[in-house]
Amino acid sequence: MSNWKAFPHDAAAFNYSRDDLWKHWERLHAGDQEPWPEDEASQDAWRAYHRGDFQNAVALGLKAETASGMNAANKAQSIYATYLVADEDEKKELFEEVVDRAEIATKEYPNSINAHYQHAYALGRYSQAISIAKALTQGLAGKCKASLDHTLALAPEHAEAHIALGAYHAEIIGKVGSMVGSLTYGVSKDACEAHYQRALELIPGSAIARIEYANGLLTIFGNKKIKDATALYEEAAESTPLDAMEKLDVEFAKSELSD
Incomplete structure (x- = not known):
């Protein structure tokens, strides 16, 4: 893994201890409904993610070898690619890696809400990167929608999945019309x-x-x-x-x- 760009803002307020992470977990994860991880390895991955240490979050999350650790790794990589990567080829490569990892995670951890959601999120961002027209031609929209539907079947109040579904409808209408x-x-x-x-x-x-x-x-x-x-x-x-x-x-x- 090459060196990633550092988080470009002051992250002091986001450097949660394990105890503070527990205290703020419900608010921090109101959008994705990620369950509290009981193991310290996954907690550390999420701590790195929340403070913007995205590269370390990926490394720690993959090393944890848990559903939560994988979700932390995938979310960290996707958010990094979304906001901090300007090069389109690099962006697409990062999203492709998440898609592949998340697809495996959905099979290893079928009841992990965010294994399915991170698969959909990365597919959606990858689709935007290659163009919605190409994504529709390649059948990526249907795969994205299936993973979002699976997410909401497991967690009907998954707000981020609702946001992604809103974007799904908007992007397709914007490209092909109502x-x-x-x-x-x-x-x-x-x-x-x-x-x-x-x-x-x-x-x-x-x-x-x-x-x-x-x-x-x-x-x-x-x-x-x-x-x-x-x-x-x-x-x-x-x-x-x-x-x-x-x-x-x-x-x-x-x-x-x-x-």
Whole structure:
């Protein structure tokens, strides 16, 4: 594993001890419903993830050889690739690695909620990287949707899966239109907004739920929804982050408002 970029913000507030991680676990994982890991190796992987030490989180998570450790590794790599990697080839390679690991994890740990979710998340981001048109042609959309459906079957209140499903509907409608999207892929504008709204009900203070909702509105409606999207970005920018990923979310929202 080559040297990754360092987290570009002050992470002192996110350097949780094991005891502090336990105290804040429910809030930190309100979006992904990850169960508390009983083993210290997995806890250390998640501690590294939350403080933005993404490369170390991957190494520690894989070394733990547990479902939770694998989920920490996969989430760390995906968030790193999403926010901190500019090179498109490197980004795609990182997502492909997560897709492969998560697919194996779904078989080794079939009841692990986030084995299925991380498979879907990485597939979705990979699809965006290669273009939605190519992803549809290669059948990746169906695989992504199947993993998200499996996630929600295991954990109906998995807010991040609802966000991803909102994006699934939005991206397909944005590429092929409402009619073809409905007939061919079963997507709709109503379902898209319903998933985003459900996510906000589950994690009302979330920056990423607002960012993805705004992105979805712009993808489907364009400038017709610019005021609604801007309001969502503004709310996201005002959120108080509790970990490195949330800090990256907030800074992204701020960057969208400054463009």
